[in-house]
Amino acid sequence: EAQVTQNPRYLITVTGKKLTVTCSQNMNHEYMSWYRQDPGLGLRQIYYSMNVEVTDKGDVPEGYKVSRKEKRNFPLILESPSPNQTSLYFCASSMGGPVKGYTFGSGTRLTVV
């Protein structure tokens, strides 16, 4: 089954404790992105990658890191999480070009206390 797999689904952590949210896709998609969803703001792009070893900042990159060492994986790293990073996070992938198809992961609900 074609899918984007995010883990974990739920995470509660403490301020400053490094964490990684994993994202993996099995569709050989070139493009992968991370979004965060906050009430009243919709989803905003954090980072994106257009291929292996090619990553760049989205609209709200502060406090996050990513890497793309393999085409299928695009982990999101919070080196020192803060309460303002409490949010619902989505990983999404697509082919390049003017596509109609985006595949979203199931989401990760992160709470930083």
Added chain:
Amino acid sequence: AQKITQTQPGMFVQEKEAVTLDCTYDTSDQSYGLFWYKQPSSGEMIFLIYQGSYDEQNATEGRYSLNFQKARKSANLVISASQLGDSAMYFCAMRRLEYGNKLVFGAGTILRVKS
């Protein structure tokens, strides 16, 4: 700036009636795509319908149709014969080819279907 505006934070509709969710967009791109997604309380993002900027016909997918008015930069979602299972958050989004095929989202509209 590329922006999506959904002016209705929340809406109610009676079961079996039709409802229109508004979406306007602002873009300088010549080629773009417009999407509607549904997000139920479980949180996943469910694709509903797509309209390309050069498509002359309005998109339809079952009970969903997109009322695309390019000159007015609007892309309203029409849901016919509402069902209780349509209660959810609905997002309008626009694709940008730059920035990794970025989707720009509106703030969303919460729809509640009443029995």
